Amino acid sequence: MKGKDLQGYAFLSPFLILVSIFYIAPAILTIIMSFSSLDGAFLWEFVGFENYGKIFRDPNTFLILRNTILYIVISMAIIVLLDLFIATLTTYFIKSDGWASFFKSIIMIPMITPSVVYSVLWIWYLDASDSGFINSFIRFFDTDFVSVNWIAKYPFQVIIIAQVVVSLAYGAIIFSSAIRSIPDNQFKAAHVDGAGEWEIVKTIIIPNIRPHIKFIIMWETLGLMTNYLNILLITNGGPLNRTEVWALSAYHKAFIDQQYGYGAAISVLLILVVFMIMLLWMFASKSKKEGEE
Template sequence: MKKRLLPYIMLSPFLALVLLFFVVPVIITTLMAFTDMDYAMEWNFIGFHNFEKMVTDPNFFQLVTNTIFYVGGTLLINVLFALLLALLSSYFIQHEKSGMFFRALWMLPRITPPVVYILLWLWLFDASEYGLLNTLNALLFSKEPMAWLLEHPMTAIIIVNGFVGASFGMVIFSSAIQSIPRELFKAAKVDGASEWSVIKDIILPSIKWPVMFVSVWELLSLLTSYEYILLLTDGGPMFDSEVWALYAFHKAFKNLEFGYGSAFSLILVVVAIIVTGMMLKLLGFNRMIQSSRID
């Protein structure tokens, strides 16, 4: 009996933290979504009024479009660019220390405080002639300074988030590539296989689990993330770079419409669960489970 209870006793501090900081907030947010709570902090239940108001919100369709574009574009960079970095540092660069240095270099955005990271990008996108992009634009193409964040805000956000997000996938993919027996690569080279054949027929099938994990993890992270957008453009100009999660934050903590902001957050949770299920099905999660059981 004691042996059966031991795992639960050992896990109890962790479970208590999950309950306190994840489960309880979700329950409170769900309840708040059905109230008109504002700065007065009164729990007046109004049923589905917040969700009806959400559909008629003048920014609703732009929010949906911006969120799809932001999540889809950044996810592609996070996964594909991370895979490219992993291949460069773990397969093409044979020297182990050089590969580690290359990966450490790409980890800098991840370990840099967000404010410092965004300040560097603000200098890069500065609309004056002293901005890095405008300086290079003038030197190479003799063009006038451009207001990059005003003319291309969503593209800038995708690039900024893509660079910082790719480091996570790079570490996961690099570890997976390094776990592949080197004899397979040597045998493929002896048989005359090209580099593309090695990647396509050996590396990619061997890291399908990590690819699925990173894709789903980054998808969930992007659906709920707004930190870098808040610091870079704050959703502007107008609502051109406003995404669903940032709009929920603005409604709750800027306009003090806590009930309405909670309704947006609740919809985001539901969408995240649905999209995750679709991603797992698309990536063949059930087939992977069955094949691993057979093996």
Template sequence: MPVFARAQLRRQRINFALFLGPALVLLFLFFVAPIVIDLFLAFTDMGRTLAVGKFTLENFERMFTRDTRLLGALGVTFIFVLATLGIFNVTFALLLALVTTAVPPRLGAFFRAVWLLPRMSPSVVYALLWLWVADPNERGLLNQIVMHVFDMPPIDLRNNHPLLVIILANGFIGASLGMLIFTSAIRSIPEHLFHAARVDGAGSLAIVRYITLPALRWPISYMTIHQTLSLLVSFEYILLITGGGPFYDTTVFSLYAYRRAFESGEYAYGAALSLILVVIGVLAALALWRLMDMKQLLQQPRIEVH
């Protein structure tokens, strides 16, 4: 090999390490390594002492045969994901996007900014606000409204309807992402289409149905898949607002894994539960992918050019 070509090859390798290296290290540290460690731990008996005594299938045997909480956690997760997604992250986000693009631009921007506020505040602060809103004594915001506007006795939302509280808390913050994506998708619809539809006789609702919604098909599909996965594994607000309680009433699967690992100190069992969550996530993503025909979105558009 000539000297020149060898030097060039060397430089290519150095460049590769220089430019891709840092990203690869981070990728490995935070994405690959945890999965490997989790996979490893799931088949051990690691407990509070962090000592690995033996490799075993006990965790999985316990999960499928003896763990009476697991089914409950799965049910809570199902309701939580479905309701948050269905009511807020997609439907309400869509409504927000439609409304804020229909009103005068400044007003629309103002409302979108308001809905983005919780995303910008630290999650602990946001959770604290919800604690104040749902506070069971008569000074809670909700109770002030309930007592003074509706003349009813104070209610303890967190104790009596804990699932509702965590759905509301997650939904109010989750709607903003969909709102932003749907808004920009609506903005990218050529204005002539709206003009043409109006001249063709369509009213506002018909325009939403025949022009706007068809153009939002892919953003909606994408948001549904993305938010399903995101809600499956997120439990920070639940932990901060209800702590998974009362009892196990708001313990979703991911929080259940967390509680087993860090509250009970059963690290190996927590790892095994997380592994199952990963499997559930992958299956859900694949099912939704198939259901929404996302393959078609990622394919090259086949437009004949004459």
């Protein structure tokens, strides 16, 4: 028994060492930090729940919470609907593999584009000056058109669209391989019964890939909740906090204002929410025994 343990841990040691020092330790440290007033001077001074109290007193908290919820709900709804749309078209309606993989690779391009470049693409697309693509495009048809600063005018819509375009590929590919694994005779039977295409989508495709839909909803919710990268790069939370979301505000408090303790407290609250979603997911997939991935 002892020898077996030794062998197992010999294989695991690089993994365990790295993950404990640079992943688990920071996770614990984040919780400890959230009770301290740690700042740029790096002096530990414990202040109890002061940081948490500060979150509730902060006048911006309500706005940030509202932004976060709207951002998650709207983006997720659009992502899941478009994913279903793309997957059904490219897998069920387009039977040619060549075309299907052509469209899927196009959709993957935004996903593989490094975010630093991807964000510039949007900034250029919507640039307020005449070099902006949309502005010059409209001017091409309407010479009197006065350039609009799209990002300043519609920041929230912009970050949602930018995020949706990046996120499309993942769900579309998962859905598409799920649709592919539906037995062909189900479709044949439906055709024999004279079912219309819309009915086939509603009664065969969607029920068959329901576990995958749930998985994507969970996955995208977690992603949208915690990944602030595109917002940081496109609007940086502005203008006037209009696109500031919860995770990004933790980043701003910690790395811009150097209020590490306060930033950690904001992170801890979000981590708690993430944990609740993960627990819910695990219970749901365990009880149904249909958890995918």
